[in-house]
Amino acid sequence: MSATRSLPVICAIGFVALIVVGLLLPEWAMFLTTMAFAKGLVALGIVCLMRAGLVSFGQGLYFCIGAYVAGLMANWTGITDIFLLTALGIIASGITGMIFGPLLATYRGIFFAMLTLSLSMILYGFLSKMTALGGTDGLNVAAPTFLGYAPEGRALGLSLYVYTCAIVVIAGGLVRTFFDSERGLIALAIRDNELRVEYLGASVRKEIVFSYVAAGILGGIGGVISGLAIGHVDPETAYWTTSGEFVFVAILSGYLSIPAVFVGSLLLEVVRSFSNLYFPNTWQLSLGIFLLAVILLLPNGLGSLLAWRKRRRETS
């Protein structure tokens, strides 16, 4: 019980710590962290599904929806307020999730993965065709405003960073609450044996739809932030390689710890950014070796490190 009660405190401390660190970061690192966190939100969605034993290879769908909602709203209606855009992104991805969720809830394993992937690829194909929306080249997005405050330069980067951290902490707190709730624990049970869950009287289907919609919303928020931070959206966000990257982060982090997801996302961004620059011709090789090393050395993801320490503390 004490764990739940102290959650807001942990979140608050985490938020303050992130802001303090952020203030000290050089601009490029702050931007990199913002992007890593935005993508981490999407990966967090996959982690929600992973707890129920499902892996979506199509979270790019929601990432893309979020990004395009931000981009199109800014271009068509002139709305640049990040709070409003985030809300719209949540609505759009939530509705989409509710449409596809019930359809997908009957699928498991690799079929779930492939069906989510094909949905995402259909959106990719559709957007590539829509020359009115910029086709494959995509479109630019105006810089966001924060409740009327329109920062520029470093202030803009900092505001985005603070906003992203706030979202990350809130989303992390909510997801933790969900994980520890009865519902969230049922998800774990589904992973172990869903037939038993059904016999116990819980609806596996409902549970999966709920997790899927939650994952979609997290993906949508990640998309909104990333679209606004990058200042450009294109159909590539729905391409399967983008989704694959989110899965990579989710696996890298494991489903044991929520902060690990964001650490994992950050780690990937850092490794990629440096290898891209220092080994321009072999950065894929470096990334591949990094990936294999992580899987070999950390069987349960980064989260296992954190969770293991926590367990040890509890037992001692």
Place this chain on the structure above:
Amino acid sequence: MIDRVRKSSAGRLTSRLLAAVAAVGMLGMGTAKAEDTFKIGVVTFLSGGAAESFGVPAWHGGKLMIEMLNEGGILPPPYDKKGFGGMTIEAIPVDEAGGATKQVQEFRNLVQREKVDAVVGYVSSGDCLAIPPVADELKAFTILYDCGTPRVFEEGEYAYVFRTAAHAAMDNISLAKYMKSRGVEVGTFAGINQDYAWGQDSWADFVASMSVIMPDATTDTALFPKIFAGQYGTEISALIRDNADVVHSSLWGGDLQAFVLQAGPRGLFERSQVALAAGDHVIPQLGNKMPDGVIIGARGMNGLSAKPKATELTDVLWEAYEKEHDTFPVQAPFRMWQALLGLKTAVEKAMAENGGTKPTAEQLAAAMKGLEWEAPSGTIKMALGNGHQAIQPNAIGTTKWDAETGKMTLVDIEYYAAECVNPPDGVKAVEWIKEGFPGAKCD
């Protein structure tokens, strides 16, 4: 070659890692810079489907030119001064693969972490649309050297961003003009273009140009295979069935090579006149597998079509490139060269004005605006987009295999003045075509 590049970057690794660590450690105070180097980030495809045809040849050309400039006195005047205005050029190559999102991040890293003085890069038009707003936000001097979409400066206005290559509209306008002046009979025409912005735009420009230049020609087959599809059997059947007089294509790289290899034996080139909007760059690889009589553009007076108009500058670069890479330079190195020479001219112009110190981004931008310079691909004029978008002359030719020398040649080359195939400033390319090219200055 790849090996050498890798080694050189690995060699820099330790010092740069230290520098980066130091930069993080000092919380972004930055590292001290020697006044005598000018650092540029060169972003182009080093992996993936566009590496072989555009990215790597461009980087080869760029690397070669940078070495020559750093040596000094190798290129003829006005480019005989060492480096950029006496400063040694240091280039950091970055792979463009990975999409616009990644490129925006890498751009920020180049500017804010590596503190480059200028960025020269971007083949993909998606990247070219995504980078300019960030470049302006960071006040980073940026040259887009390759991409074709007219949207960059037709839809936006940027202070620190310049494109030193003409946009793609002229490729297809020139093709249509060539058909007319060479007397190609076009009752019907068909198209096969990749299903993404480049292919879609190219086809739209060509159809619009044809409806003005050859209004009687009609079209009813427009195929859009997926990019990097590689298998064109079905498309070739559809083109054979359509039996149009002319088949237009803006395919490039591996896709174009595969298409030519597969369409050749099936007799498409005998049935229809094939016109390739950007096809010159596959000639060195295909050799005599490229059929005779194919109409070919090079996105400017580049590659084989630059040879008959070669200046001393062209010859020096051409020979050095051929010597080092065992093949002649195609369009990609030409575009890299015109970008680097433009940058050199701008740096030296700015230094002449500021008393010889390393120019700031603002001074560079002021110098670059409306600039004119000579490149192996002709005179480049920053005439559009309020002095930010270049126009350049274009050339279209027809392939002819020279059995004696064992080389593919271009014959019946027609040259088009820059003002003949590019719209005047302030006019959108598509509208200019539809209105029938008002104000075009053709010789």
Place this chain on the structure above:
Amino acid sequence: MELLAFILVDGLIYGAWLFIVSVGLTLVFGVLNILNLAHGSLYAIGAYATASAVGAYFALGGDAFPMGSYLAMVIGALLVAVVLGPLLERGLLRHFYDRDHVIVVLVTYGVFLILEDVMKLIWGVTPLFVSEPYSLLGNVELGPLFYVAYDFLVIAVAIMSGLAVWFFLNRTRRGKVVLAVIHDREMSQTMGVNVDRVFLVCFTVGVFLAALGGALTAPMISVSPGIGVNVIIIAFAVVIIGGLGSIEGAAIGALFVGIARAASVHLLPEAELFIIYLVMAVVLVFRPEGLFSKTEARKI
């Protein structure tokens, strides 16, 4: 009528190609339960190896007997399989058999990334051409239809490799051992089956089939970086449509996609980009586990 004939022949040719590039994937999944994301890279390496082998063949005076280049193609694919099959299975994948499926998928993704750059390091970025075998067999005219005979060779190889795999699995003793392993790994191990060896052989055969796909494609394309990426996703779609692990399924799935794509190119070219995903989504909606799939009892 003519249009229909075009669609059928084009669809058949493309379907045959699809089958060859995806049958190895479904075999590996069926036996080892691994979804191999590096399949496309193995295909690309097969294409590169073939290009080198055929190039070497002609350089060594193969002009006198050009038909020998087909043998060189097969040898190229075999070499890839013999080198990479054991290396990947023994050296890497073995260590992950007891791990989650998704982890193994990610491991193969890592292999894919590594191989992409390794290919660049070995063969550079300059494209290789080996178009001789493509035109060697001449052309085939079927009324108004005009094709290259090589296209029909692809169909023949597809049928042969499909039949060979099917015959091996269903009509030979060793094949039945493999089926036993597919059915119950632990039980067959207890019965004295050397599961390790079955895995090694099957994975190597899977690599060979991927490389053979590349080998057959090499004469039609320019072998250059990035050719494998596109193939992975197409092969996946085919295998998913057919039902993972099913050889018959892969055949029907390939034919399905081939004809759907041909019809789209001839009738509705705008839809070509996503026709394959559309087919996949539609099939999965009606047959959640693909067209041919074993129904598995859920364990309580």
